[in-house]
Amino acid sequence: MKILVGAIGHESNTFTPFLTRLEDFRPRYGQETLAPPIRHGAFGGIVTTLQAHPDVVLAPSVTAHAMPGGVVERGAFETLKAALLEAAHDVDGACIFLHGAMRAEGVDYAENDILTALRAKLGPDVPITIALDMHANIVAETARTVNAMVAYHTAPHDDTYETGAKAAEMLLHLLEGGHLAMGFAKVPFLLPGEKAETSVGAMREMMQLVDDLEAQPGIVSASLMNGHCWADVPDIGVSAVVVTDGDETLAQAEADQLAATFWARRADFDFHTEAYPVDEAVRVAMTASESTVFLSDSGDNPGAGGTTDVTAVLESLLRQGATNTVVASIWDAESVAACIAAGVGHEVNLNIGGKLDTRHSKPLPVTGTVRLISDGDTYWGGVRAPERLMQRGPTVVLTVDGVDVILTAERQSYVDPAQFHSLGIDPLAYKIVVPKRGYLTTPLQAISPRSILAVSPGVTNCDVRQLKYRRVQRPMYPLDEF
Numbered sequence: 001m002k003i004l005v006g007a008i009g010h011e012s013n014t015f016t017p018f019l020t021r022l023e024d025f026r027p028r029y030g031q032e033t034l035a036p037p038i039r040h041g042a043f044g045g046i047v048t049t050l051q052a053h054p055d056v057v058l059a060p061s062v063t064a065h066a067m068p069g070g071v072v073e074r075g076a077f078e079t080l081k082a083a084l085l086e087a088a089h090d091v092d093g094a095c096i097f098l099h100g101a102m103r104a105e106g107v108d109y110a111e112n113d114i115l116t117a118l119r120a121k122l123g124p125d126v127p128i129t130i131a132l133d134m135h136a137n138i139v140a141e142t143a144r145t146v147n148a149m150v151a152y153h154t155a156p157h158d159d160t161y162e163t164g165a166k167a168a169e170m171l172l173h174l175l176e177g178g179h180l181a182m183g184f185a186k187v188p189f190l191l192p193g194e195k196a197e198t199s200v201g202a203m204r205e206m207m208q209l210v211d212d213l214e215a216q217p218g219i220v221s222a223s224l225m226n227g228h229c230w231a232d233v234p235d236i237g238v239s240a241v242v243v244t245d246g247d248e249t250l251a252q253a254e255a256d257q258l259a260a261t262f263w264a265r266r267a268d269f270d271f272h273t274e275a276y277p278v279d280e281a282v283r284v285a286m287t288a289s290e291s292t293v294f295l296s297d298s299g300d301n302p303g304a305g306g307t308t309d310v311t312a313v314l315e316s317l318l319r320q321g322a323t324n325t326v327v328a329s330i331w332d333a334e335s336v337a338a339c340i341a342a343g344v345g346h347e348v349n350l351n352i353g354g355k356l357d358t359r360h361s362k363p364l365p366v367t368g369t370v371r372l373i374s375d376g377d378t379y380w381g382g383v384r385a386p387e388r389l390m391q392r393g394p395t396v397v398l399t400v401d402g403v404d405v406i407l408t409a410e411r412q413s414y415v416d417p418a419q420f421h422s423l424g425i426d427p428l429a430y431k432i433v434v435p436k437r438g439y440l441t442t443p444l445q446a447i448s449p450r451s452i453l454a455v456s457p458g459v460t461n462c463d464v465r466q467l468k469y470r471r472v473q474r475p476m477y478p479l480d481e482f
């Protein structure tokens with residue numbers, strides 16, 4: 001059996017003021033996509049599971065993952081789509097990872113566009129299964145186009161490999177003559193991921209329902225996707241998907257039931273990290289009794305498309321006299337160049353940040369001392385192996401009135417203590433650590449004595465009513481109360 005495999009991942013924020021380019025995806029094509037290391041992530045789960053089957057031959061197409069950001073350039077999207085379709089030749093099945101929240105210029109539902117084209121090319125009888133991110137925004141047509149889908153069950157995402165493996169198992173089940181039926185239902189709810197962590201609160205209870213459902217006979221898989229709310233496209237929201245071993249009525253009834261329960265509980269989804277407006281969040285962090293507080297700048301979260309150049313939290317820290325603080329990070333290539341030109345130990349006057357997201361931020365005038373200049377190389381997870389090397393471009397640490405500001409020449413996401421260590425920074429030596437994140441990633445959470453969340457401005461503002469949605473279907477909760 002020849003099976004098409006591939007992965008295209010992007011979470012596209014329509015409020016982000018720049019486009020995502022082909023090079024941002026670092027695409028690999030054909031056999032290159034199967035070169036080690038691929039044994040992690042959803043694509044790793046797909047490939048490893050299929051390769052374990054004696055009769056399977058893989059038809060590799062493309063793997064491409066870009067950091068969440070602005071809408072994808074149309075040409076880049078067409079290139080990736082064409083690479084996937086080109087390999088869809090003479091295959092018996094297809095198993096693909098797609099994030100589920102990608103948009104391209106002129107294409108509101110990019111994954112649906114890809115899958116519709118794939119279905120047209122393969123015809124109605126070749127099975128297609130997909131693995132998705134939990135923040136996927138699925139439209140009904142996709143559910144009619146593919147045979148089965150499954151999404152991550154955890155946020156932060158700790159089950160990516162297992163999700164890919166599940167998509168592959170469902171495909172093998174179909175190829176071996178088994179049956180699957182899928183039910184799909186949607187909830188009109190713009191839900192920030194920060195209010196839907198799976199380890200706490202309403203989302204934890206919803207995922208318990210999913211687990212209970214999956215334990216029932218006849219149910220193959222169930223998924224709840226809370227969507228990517230920072231996209232101004234008409235058909236958006238939370239999706240419920242149930243896959244059964246062939247019973248269509250049961251699949252649809254259970255998907256409808258999950259969606260109805262989600263809707264009934266919509267007011268219960270709330271922050272489970274302490275959350276405050278910016279000034280209050282800074283004040284709480286400054287007066288905390290804990291030795292270190294992680295203060296998330298949630299409105300400018302690159303993990304959901306933030307520019308990382310919104311200066312509101314830094315401005316508040318400096319105005320309120322916070323010291324022993326590190327801010328990770330502000331994207332400002334101009335200021336990085338100025339710091340490198342000045343050299344370590346020298347004083348500089350700069351207007352930092354506020355150059356990209358001019359709607360929610362403005363440059364902040366500061367006088368600081370250049371403390372460190374780095375090439376930005378980091379070994380992921382602290383493991384010094386060649387495949388663990390991340391090269392993220394020139395990075396400097398600028399000290400302004402007791403606040404260490406990490407300035408980067410490229411947009412960065414500080415998700416792992418190793419990134420701080422590579423700059424000679426021990427985050428736990430600071431009173432306040434400000435990552436531009438929503439909820440903390442698992443490695444940061446693991447070392448954080450206390451985390452609080454600033455509901456801050458930016459393109460990932462967790463108070464979605466602060467953003468200007470023009471195209472989403474109405475009524476839409478919580479833009480409308482109904």
Ligand SMILES: [Zn+2]
Nearest residue numbers: 133134135157
């Ligand atoms: Zn996600």
